[in-house]
Amino acid sequence: METREALGYLKGLIEGLDLDGETKEGKAINAIVDVLSNIVEDIDDMYEGMELLAEQLDAVDEDLADVEEYLADEDFEDYDCCCDEECATFEVECPYCKTPFTVDEETVLDGSTECPNCGEVLEFEIEECECDECEDEE
Numbered sequence: 001m002e003t004r005e006a007l008g009y010l011k012g013l014i015e016g017l018d019l020d021g022e023t024k025e026g027k028a029i030n031a032i033v034d035v036l037s038n039i040v041e042d043i044d045d046m047y048e049g050m051e052l053l054a055e056q057l058d059a060v061d062e063d064l065a066d067v068e069e070y071l072a073d074e075d076f077e078d079y080d081c082c083c084d085e086e087c088a089t090f091e092v093e094c095p096y097c098k099t100p101f102t103v104d105e106e107t108v109l110d111g112s113t114e115c116p117n118c119g120e121v122l123e124f125e126i127e128e129c130e131c132d133e134c135e136d137e138e
Contacts, residue, residue: 007033007040096120 001009011033019026088105099117107113112123 003040003043007036010036092122094118094120094122 014029014033019029021027021030089102090105090108091100092103093100094115094117097115097118097120099115101116103113108124108126110124111126112121114121
């Protein structure tokens with residue numbers, strides 16, 4: 001039996017008792033029925049909200065599936081970098097073990113990195129460029 005149906009059955013039983021609504025017991029029972037009615041309405045509202053939420057979630061799931069399908073079809077081999085601008089990389093040779101390796105601009109700006117071969121810490125010193133081209137960019 002559904003909750004709303006059970007509440008209707010309970011109301012019928014109480015009406016069949018012919019209780020006087022002015023007595024303490026009658027008032028208490030009528031208050032209990034009112035509270036139960038409010039609870040049933042709240043439950044119904046929650047079910048409606050859950051159904052709406054489920055529909056919206058299904059729509060988001062379908063949109064996500066479309067995005068996943070689009071990304072699976074894309075050829076990302078042409079992209080070397082995660083940013084729009086060209087990322088600066090620098091070839092470095094370790095002065096200790098003479099192993100060449102590549103570092104990115106962020107690593108150079110940090111000022112140091114470890115050699116991937118021997119583990120020695122390499123320090124980078126950045127000097128301001130004074131050429132005409134660089135002055136025009138500022």
